[in-house]
Amino acid sequence: MSLTIPKPSPCALFSGQALQPLPLNDFAALCLQRLQQGERLLSLFGRAATPADAGDWVLTAVFLPPEGALYVVRGQARRGEHYPSLSASHPAAQIHERELWEQTGVVPEGHPWLKPVRFEGERQQHMADYPFFTVRGNEVHEVGVGPIHASVIEPGHFRFMCHGERVIHLEIQLGYQHRGAQALLLRRPAWSLTPIIESIAGDSAVAYAWAHCQAMEALSGRPVSADTAQSRAVGLEMERIAMHVATLNGLATDIAYLQAAATYGRLRTAIINASQRVCGNRFGRGWLRPGWARSLPTELRDDLRKTLQGFARDIHEVNGLMRSARSVKARFVGTGVLSPQAALDMGLAGVVARASGVALDLRKRLPGAYEHAPIATVTAPTGDCWARMDLRMREIDASVTWLLEALARAPGEQAAARAPAAPEGENAALAARTLCVSLVEGTRGPVLQAIETSDSGGLLHHQVQDPSLANWFGLALAVRDNGISDFPICNKSFDLSYCGNDL
Amino acid sequence: MLKTIAVRRSQGTQYIADLRGAVPAGFRGKPLIADTACADSCQACLSICPSHAIELAPLRIDLGRCVLCGDCEPACPSGKLSFSNDVKLASTRREGLVVTAARAHIDPVQVSAALHQRFGRSLKLRSVSAGGCNGCEMELNATGNVNFDLGRYGIDIVASPRHADGLVLTGPITRNMAQALDICWDAIPEPKLVIAMGACAISGGVFADSDALDRSFLEKVTPSLYLPGCPTHPLTFISGILDLLGIAG
Ligand code: SF4
Ligand code: SF4
Numbered sequence: 001m002s003l004t005i006p007k008p009s010p011c012a013l014f015s016g017q018a019l020q021p022l023p024l025n026d027f028a029a030l031c032l033q034r035l036q037q038g039e040r041l042l043s044l045f046g047r048a049a050t051p052a053d054a055g056d057w058v059l060t061a062v063f064l065p066p067e068g069a070l071y072v073v074r075g076q077a078r079r080g081e082h083y084p085s086l087s088a089s090h091p092a093a094q095i096h097e098r099e100l101w102e103q104t105g106v107v108p109e110g111h112p113w114l115k116p117v118r119f120e121g122e123r124q125q126h127m128a129d130y131p132f133f134t135v136r137g138n139e140v141h142e143v144g145v146g147p148i149h150a151s152v153i154e155p156g157h158f159r160f161m162c163h164g165e166r167v168i169h170l171e172i173q174l175g176y177q178h179r180g181a182q183a184l185l186l187r188r189p190a191w192s193l194t195p196i197i198e199s200i201a202g203d204s205a206v207a208y209a210w211a212h213c214q215a216m217e218a219l220s221g222r223p224v225s226a227d228t229a230q231s232r233a234v235g236l237e238m239e240r241i242a243m244h245v246a247t248l249n250g251l252a253t254d255i256a257y258l259q260a261a262a263t264y265g266r267l268r269t270a271i272i273n274a275s276q277r278v279c280g281n282r283f284g285r286g287w288l289r290p291g292w293a294r295s296l297p298t299e300l301r302d303d304l305r306k307t308l309q310g311f312a313r314d315i316h317e318v319n320g321l322m323r324s325a326r327s328v329k330a331r332f333v334g335t336g337v338l339s340p341q342a343a344l345d346m347g348l349a350g351v352v353a354r355a356s357g358v359a360l361d362l363r364k365r366l367p368g369a370y371e372h373a374p375i376a377t378v379t380a381p382t383g384d385c386w387a388r389m390d391l392r393m394r395e396i397d398a399s400v401t402w403l404l405e406a407l408a409r410a411p412g413e414q415a416a417a418r419a420p421a422a423p424e425g426e427n428a429a430l431a432a433r434t435l436c437v438s439l440v441e442g443t444r445g446p447v448l449q450a451i452e453t454s455d456s457g458g459l460l461h462h463q464v465q466d467p468s469l470a471n472w473f474g475l476a477l478a479v480r481d482n483g484i485s486d487f488p489i490c491n492k493s494f495d496l497s498y499c500g501n502d503l
Numbered sequence: 504m505l506k507t508i509a510v511r512r513s514q515g516t517q518y519i520a521d522l523r524g525a526v527p528a529g530f531r532g533k534p535l536i537a538d539t540a541c542a543d544s545c546q547a548c549l550s551i552c553p554s555h556a557i558e559l560a561p562l563r564i565d566l567g568r569c570v571l572c573g574d575c576e577p578a579c580p581s582g583k584l585s586f587s588n589d590v591k592l593a594s595t596r597r598e599g600l601v602v603t604a605a606r607a608h609i610d611p612v613q614v615s616a617a618l619h620q621r622f623g624r625s626l627k628l629r630s631v632s633a634g635g636c637n638g639c640e641m642e643l644n645a646t647g648n649v650n651f652d653l654g655r656y657g658i659d660i661v662a663s664p665r666h667a668d669g670l671v672l673t674g675p676i677t678r679n680m681a682q683a684l685d686i687c688w689d690a691i692p693e694p695k696l697v698i699a700m701g702a703c704a705i706s707g708g709v710f711a712d713s714d715a716l717d718r719s720f721l722e723k724v725t726p727s728l729y730l731p732g733c734p735t736h737p738l739t740f741i742s743g744i745l746d747l748l749g750i751a752g
Contacts, residue, residue, distance in 0.1 A: 147683045177674070277529035
């Protein structure tokens with residue numbers, strides 16, 4: 001008889017005892033050691049100390065080792081304390097150290113470009129007070145674009161440093177969408193947060209809601225049934241397909257390939273309208289709540305399968321058209337290359353990293369609901385706009401295949417009616433003094449949420465992190481040495497979230 | 504060439520001919536409030552609502568705040584709340600967005616003769632996302648796709664505010680975007696109008712309590728049209744704007 005070791009979970013609990021914080025320098029040294037061992041720094045954040053904690057700030061670093069379970073390192077810091085920056089030797093830490101510094105004032109000494117991530121708190125409306133990186137030289141000129149861009153798109157500022165048409169460097173300044181979402185989450189009853197969570201990055205509502213619900217369920221010891229988990233995965237894959245098609249639509253539009261754009265437009269409509277028939281909303285809002293997800297009775301399964309079968313036929317046809325058109329190849333092949341080494345060094349994740357050959361997909365690495373119904377991991381080696389387009393096409397195929405199989409299975413026990421979002425009585429209690437790290441592989445990559453509870457089981461901290469946070473720098477690297485006129489297609493091929501970054 | 508023809512053939516005809524009559528299957532739209540009594544001192548819906556859209560005695564829902572999350576429906580022990588798939592949620596008056604058991608309908612959009620005359624055949628709009636979650640922005644983009652094809656009425660999104668007759672505002676207006684929004688508005692030539700799209704733009708939505716917002720823009724400028732939803736459904740947008748401009752759909 002062989003013993004099967006269960007795969008590590010996408011959601012991990014750390015109890016108060018396991019979280020003894022280290023002094024700041026020891027914390028930084030341990031983080032450095034883990035980075036040197038090839039572990040991935042998923043997140044680094046701080047919260048204000050409570051009377052029970054030492055120091056002024058409590059710091060948390062979340063690591064994903066090459067194998068095994070999630071790992072957390074805890075530290076403490078005094079106001080304004082310094083530590084040797086991790087980014088100097090491990091650039092993957094750069095954005096996390098900037099965020100930590102912005103939120104706590106703890107200084108990573110020697111950080112190469114310490115600048116606010118989202119201009120929070122007192123820095124609001126002070127975007128102009130921070131310098132942009134400058135490239136010197138007689139013929140170097142700067143092009144500034146945004147925050148408002150030409151089309152219907154979220155705001156962000158891009159500052160290109162160019163030599164003629166050639167981009168030498170791009171500085172991306174975000175924060176315009178900063179709504180103070182994390183602070184807001186601590187002001188409402190813990191069990192009624194999902195609608196706010198769904199509004200943080202509205203194009204990834206299911207991924208965000210799932211990461212949140214998973215954490216709340218782990219903290220309250222209320223695991224959901226396999227059927228509930230499956231319904232969530234169905235919602236997530238529908239969201240992935242819809243968003244990938246939206247990106248393909250954008251790519252086709254940006255090179256004025258109108259036939260493909262028009263076709264992708266109506267194909268996305270078919271998918272999001274099907275999601276609406278399940279949950280009442282085209283963006284998957286209301287598909288799930290803590291302890292609950294939409295049930296998928298036979299009629300709804302048949303409806304979804306029929307939609308997906310028609311979709312699969314037509315997307316295959318239009319993808320073939322895109323892949324074979326010489327004008328598409330001419331624009332995308334070899335444009336905006338991000339090397340595998342750069343993707344690893346910068347700690348990039350999700351679609352963008354996979355298109356540069358990094359085979360990391362949490363649906364494989366920490367499978368959770370996907371453990372018994374695996375989904376294929378797709379990678380591409382070339383890291384150019386073409387790879388990011390082609391990868392999305394193949395991920396759509398993988399999701400459609402997965403969905404058609406999942407939906408062919410007989411529905412299990414059905415949740416009869418929609419459960420109230422706030423459970424009553426004992427079940428409602430969250431484990432006290434516990435940290436829960438919860439991950440979901442959303443369309444763009446790992447969506448992370450970390451919830452820490454107080455001694456009385458209330459919410460002490462709610463960390464939300466979009467994969468775009470780290471991936472934005474990948475875009476800056478990819479456009480180097482490209483013509484500035486190729487920026488729109490580079491940007492679209494990354495298709496990162498502004499509001500997910502800005503919170 | 505053959506591939507192009509094949510794709511064209513499977514594309515067929517996709518546009519919705521009757522946009523005003525279209526019914527979105529499954530959409531959680533206008534709240535319906537039953538005329539039954541609330542349980543004694545019950546506040547279940549009030550405490551669960553993420554955007555302070557509900558007031559009690561008598562129960563009223565402000566569609567300017569409501570994000571149509573549906574969470575109040577199962578919370579109510581008396582079954583007073585349900586949702587229809589009605590997308591006609593627009594109003595030209597902010598107060599017109601409140602529904603009660605006695606007043607189940609949103610104030611109909613007031614057709615403006617002046618707007619009809621000026622923009623009835625051509626309205627160019629500039630979009631500004633001021634803290635939007637990309638939900639409203641994607642739905643605004645969708646109004647121009649082959650299904651909804653709002654362009655057929657001469658209503659289009661333009662890049663430059665100088666070319667625009669109006670501004671579609673999405674998002675709760677973050678402090679970090681407040682200045683850019685002002686500059687964009689100032690760059691639009693008169694006469695001009697603002698359309699508030701989505702719960703965020705109308706009231707701050709789920710972010711109304713945040714300290715990171717600066718909504719003073721709306722103290723200076725009153726929207727000509729309020730389009731509820733989270734995000735606003737393309738059909739809500741389209742029927743609202745056709746009504747405002749007095750366009751027979
Ligand atoms: S549907 Fe509207 S009124 Fe009901 S809880 Fe949600 S936001 Fe509040
Ligand atoms: S109203 Fe809803 S969908 Fe629209 S921007 Fe706000 S949160 Fe996003």
